[in-house]
Amino acid sequence: xxxxxxxxxxxxxxxxxxxxxxxxxxxxxxxxxxxxxxxxxxxxxxxxxxxxxxxxxxxxxxxxxxxxxxxxxxxxxxxxxxxxxxxxxxxxxxxxxxxxxxxxxxxxxxxxxxxxxxxxxxxxxxxxxxxxxxxxxxxxxxxxxxxxxxxxxxxxxxxxxxxxx
Ligand code: RP5
Numbered sequence: 820x821x822x823x824x825x826x827x828x829x830x831x832x833x834x835x836x837x838x839x840x841x842x843x844x845x846x847x848x849x850x851x852x853x854x855x856x857x858x859x860x861x862x863x864x865x866x867x868x869x870x871x872x873x874x875x876x877x878x879x880x881x882x883x884x885x886x887x888x889x890x891x892x893x894x895x896x897x898x899x900x901x902x903x904x905x906x907x908x909x910x911x912x913x914x915x916x917x918x919x920x921x922x923x924x925x926x927x928x929x930x931x932x933x934x935x936x937x938x939x940x941x942x943x944x945x946x947x948x949x950x951x952x953x954x955x956x957x958x959x960x961x962x963x964x965x966x967x968x969x970x971x972x973x974x975x976x977x978x979x980x981x982x983x984x
Contacts, residue, residue, distance in 0.1 A: 828855035828949045829881045831872065831898065833888035835859055837911045840940050841887045844909070847946035851963050853953060856881075862893040869894070873901035883949040886934075887942060889913030892921040895934045905952055907945045908934040 828848055832841045841857070848855045860869050876884060884902065886895035887909035895908030908925035912918030918939035926936040937944040947964070954961040 824854050825880045826854045826856040827880065827882045827953055828853060828946075829872070829876055829884045830855055830857040831860040831884065831886050831894065832911075833859070833861045833863075833892070833894050836913060837887050837889060840911050841885075841909065841942050844885050844887075844942040844946035844949070847943050848950065851946075851950045851960065851967065853946075853950050853960065855949075860886075860894065860898075862888070862897045863891075869897060870901060873898040876902050877904055883907065883952050885909065885942070885945045885949055887911050887945070888925075889918065889921045890916075890924075892924040895925050895936075896928055896932065899928070899932050899934050906934050907948050908936045909942045909945045910936065910939045912940050 830841060830844050832838065845855060845857055860872050862869050873884070881904060884898055884904055884906045886898050886906055888894040889911035890913060892908070892910060895906050899906040910918050910921035910925050912921070914920055922936070922939055925934055928934050935948060937948065950960060950964055954964055
């Protein structure tokens with residue numbers, strides 16, 4: 820897949836108010852060199868747009884969808900119902916319920932239509948998981964993920980070295 824600029828990950832969110840959280844998925848995909856597209860699709864306010872987006876995703880070349888929403892977060896599950904592509908759900912903390920409402924809305928899918936759900940507001944992990952899925956058939960990407968993890972390890976070791984007495 821090296822050199823291929825076709826978006827393989829579709830990042831969608833229910834509202835522009837989700838962007839500060841969802842941008843973190845885009846950032847990690849940028850870091851790993853994974854082409855993606857990003858837009859707003861609301862399950863409740865633009866249901867036809869959701870139908871069109873999810874229904875055409877596979878044919879347009881996407882291989883994973885990351886969907887983030889807050890509150891009554893139906894976007895990931897509804898997207899998953901309309902495509903055979905894996906969908907990763909990001910619960911977004913936007914209401915008085917601190918994201919618990921969104922988490923439960925996304926994670927409690929009925930058997931048959933899974934959504935891989937990450938922690939509240941953890942769009943970084945959604946991006947990483949999408950990259951790992953793509954990495955199963957892309958050796959170069961898998962190496963970049965391994966290097967990223969080595970970087971995480973090194974940061975901890977550096978902090979420990981500074982802290983130790
Ligand atoms: C959800 O409602 C969106 O995903 C967002 O998290 C939440 C609030 O949306 P806005 O009222 O800020 O547009 O559908």
